[in-house]
Amino acid sequence: MARKAPLFINGKFISAGPTAVHRVALELVKALAPLISDRELCLLVPPGLAQLAHGPGIQTHPVGGLKGNAWEQISLPWHARGGVLLNLCNRSPLVLRNGLTLLHDAQAFTAPRSYAFAGRLAGQWQARAAGRRQLGLLTVSDFAKSELVGLGLAPAERVHVIPNGADHVLRAPPQTELLARLGLAPRGYALALANLMPHKNIPLLIRAFARPALAGMTLVLVGGTGRAAFAAAGVTAGANVVFPGYVNDGEMRALQENALAVCTPSLTEGFGLPPVEGLMLGTPAVIAPCGALPEVCGPGALQADPHDPSAWEAALLRLRDESGLRARLARDGRAFVARFTWHAAGRRLLEVVDTVAPG
Template sequence: MDICINGRFLAGPPAATYAVAERLSRALVALGASGAYPADWRMRVLAPPNACALDAGLPVERVGSRTGNLWEQIDLPRAAGGRLLINFAARSPLLLRNGLTMVHDAQVFTAPSSYSLAFRATLKANIRLAGRRQLGLLTVSDFAKSELVGLGLAPAERVHVIPNGVDHALRAPPQTEILARFGLAPRGYALALANLMPHKNIPLLIRAFARPALAGMTLVLVGGTGRAAFAAAGVTAGANVVFPGYVNDGEMRALQENALAVCTPSLTEGFGLPPVEGLMLGTPAVIAPCGALPEVCGPGALQADPHDPSAWEAALLRLRDESGLRARLARDGRAFVARFTWHAAGRRLLEVVDTVAASRGRCPP
């Protein structure tokens, strides 16, 4: 059996779904090298001509002459030629039947204000067609599956859960110089991603850090959304909020390992990589009791009301002041998330492929 992977992720800007696509593809290659699937199975990544060059390891085949959406809708299915096509980044050829598409969450349906009208219209159409026509949908948590099924996008038996891995957080050596660069003391700050999408709910954290009891603690918001963007959106960040901008993997590891907590106040998440990465590195999480966050963080997190800044203040003060609490959460959380590896994700994907292989050519009507 030939397994083709939609390699558009090799030609796009950095994105979380593209990172998942690369890591799952690499996991499949490694499993093949170890003999985890039959020798007559062949896996290759079909990529557009403008795909970036990666280090050796992925069996990349550049196909077609177009780029972007036209490549995905015309050149990609032509090159796949009816073979099983796996799409890891939510989008796929609209007329595809012999395929599997990973839909990481249902947020384009449940949190539409976070997306532009054009984006959500096209993505909704793509997901609906994939759920109706293809062999199945892949997703990353039981919560995400329940939403996809509840929205009628596919029946439960054709939605397969493949949790993300987070062990990539262990690979880059920590670059602790970033702490000194921004005047950060170990355990003296909380970490979150800088994001203005409404469902990410980051302004709540900024309001929490404006409370007097947290004046001596720092909030570090990592990513491309800076202080000026928050101010333009009507959110004024205090002096104890730091915006490092984009950081590399080693800097991110250092920030995660030395934080008091990784904070995720999202109103919904299909998985929620940042707090689980933190737990893999031994840093507890403070999360909203929403979406898949309780499912994937387990005993490594304190939960706080996503509408109440004082609840986040109280949770962080507990972590700072209660003897043994942080160490217990870190220990239990690290043990809980040890299951989330890319090797395990790849093995689960092979199980799904094996399950649907008998249905090839007999896709839903």
């Protein structure tokens, strides 16, 4: 059987920071490699990145003499001629036709206050170009698909859902030393990501933990946004809010496994990896009934009004005090999210590629 056209991947994400979007891209690349036998798989990267992100079956090729956005817009499409180019981090060459772009959400359109003006316009422009010119769009949930279709970026038959995996959290052994260092008791704290983007709605959690009934419980906010940044934004975190900063995978697993709950009060999410990761490890979620969160958390979550701190207080107190509730949510949630594996995501991605670009 003749080999199909090569599958190229936009490797610009390798030079970026450790965000969820970039984690998804790397995991998809690693999942694709062992599944492909009838076409070449090649990660195209800017100059100087040849030694990064290698894996079995992955060829990494530095191409072109440009860097940054100029590399993505000029060098990348030139070197991806004759194949199919996958763009896994929302952005892609404006002139591209022989490719697919993964839009993780529609937030450049639906949550404009979360993005700087120039970045928002660039995201909207690139999303429209991808939907109009390319072989199709990829996204991560039925909710995200409905938004992309509703915005007119592409018709429903050209938007393909590839749910994220979450089983990467099972790889790194838990490093529980962090809990002792932070003075955290198992089930004595709730976990969330530290973020000041308005749609993430984290100040709501801080207000909930200022309520007297939660004075004995800790809120752990992980990530690069610290207490001072929240204070500068007018959000004062109490003494029961802890900011450990960035943590490695083993430390994050320890925090997720031992938390009372993973909290996600977002006003919109295209997927929502943190609560699904927690459920994969047997920790229930408390979520806002918004975006894709109910879709991806299923029976493993309590839902709380994203505008009412008392609703989050009540949900966390139920998890702490109501006999059997946490165990039931953990059991049902873990069974529900078992479908979210990177192997399944890779297989689905390859099915889409073979459908839209079979030759």
